[in-house]
Amino acid sequence: MSTTISVASAQFGRDMEEAYRTIGALIEQANERGSDLLVLPEAALGGYLPSLGGGDESPEARQRRLESLPPALELGGPELARVAAMAGDMTVTLGFCEADGDTRYNAAVTLCGDGILGSYRKVHQPLGENLCYSAGSGYPTFETPVGRMGMQICYDKAFPEAARALSLGGAEIIASISAWPTSRTNTTPNMDDDRWKQRFDIYDRARALENQLIWVASNQAGTFGSLRFVCSAKIVGPGGEVLADTGTEEGLATATLDVKDAMRAARGGGMYNLRDRRPELYGSVTEPNRVEELTYA
Known part of the structure; x- marks a missing residue:
């Protein structure tokens, strides 16, 4: 059975009503393409942080940072219920700031007109994000109308263990939502040459290929605060092939495929990565970090 997937590179800020308008327009566009799944960016409701980094942040600077956070929304609150009503029969994944x-x-949350299908709290936190958010504690998978899914947020994609955990949990589709910026220290006028854009693309293709599943990567577009985002929303097949992407522009990428057939083809040959694992040899992978051995001058 064929599934049509759309993924967005779009700009979202603090204005919630503007966010609903953007989400509504993207749902309408995805509906016109016959999409069964739409993946929106990290922080689609309320926007991302205006800057990254913290270091030895002063109490005054910390207070300013906390005052500039996006609105905190409850998982069962009216804001996500509004998006669920907009989604109707479509499955939609998006990011927000969750209040507990x-x-x-x-x-991140995946929902449809029937309500919330799955939720996730970001585990890996870069560059002072821990000053604003607490970290999540797991990688759940869950059933949806388009297949078994898992979710990641931004920096999570840099950790192969995270995607592997979702794959071992039976995920057929991983929605990797981001607010992934350009490099701050090595700027370039051509975004295609930006090293952080290139890393984003490498991670997306590698995670799909390593786990032989469907990888759907959304991203913010434009700018917010001091951040400029690399766009590059894409759908990657289980062989690491890019099926559709937005490049360095805002937009919607769409691809149609039979998810199970594509995975069966990738995993049915001589190399089935999950089958051929040697977990008895991987103990050190999950041992606690020894920071003194992992820090470089």
Whole structure:
């Protein structure tokens, strides 16, 4: 059975009503393409952080940072219910700032008109993000109308263990949503040459190929605060092939494929990566970090 997947590179900020308008327009465009799944960026509801980095942040600077956070939304609140109603029969993944009491998480949710199908809290936190958000503690997978899915957020894609955990959990499709910026220290006028854009693309293709599944990578577009985003939303097949992408522009990429047939073809040959694992030899991979041995001058 064929599944049509769309993924967005789009700009989202603090204005919630503008976010709903953008989401509605993307859902309409995806509907026109017959999409069964639409993957929107990280922080689609309320925008991302205006800057990254923290270091030895002063109490005053920390307070300013906390005052500039996106609105914190409850998982069962009216904001996500509004998006679910907009989604209708389509499955939609998007990012938001989740409130759990006084605790805040950089979070993702997959939903449809029937409600929330799965949720996730970002595990790996880069460049001072931990000053604003608490970290999640796992990689759940869940059933959806388009197959078994898992989710990641941005920096998570740099860790092969995260995608492998989802693959071992039976994920057929991983939605990797991002607010992935250009390099701050090695700027270039041509975004295709940006080293952070190139890393984004390498991670997407590698994670799909390593796990022989469908990888759907969304990203923010434009700028927000001091950040400029690399766009590059894409759909990657289980052989690491890019099926559709937005390049360095804002837009919607769409591809149609039979998910199970594509995975069966990739895994049915001589190399089935999950089958051929040697987990008895991988103990050191999950041992606690020894920071003194992993830090370089």
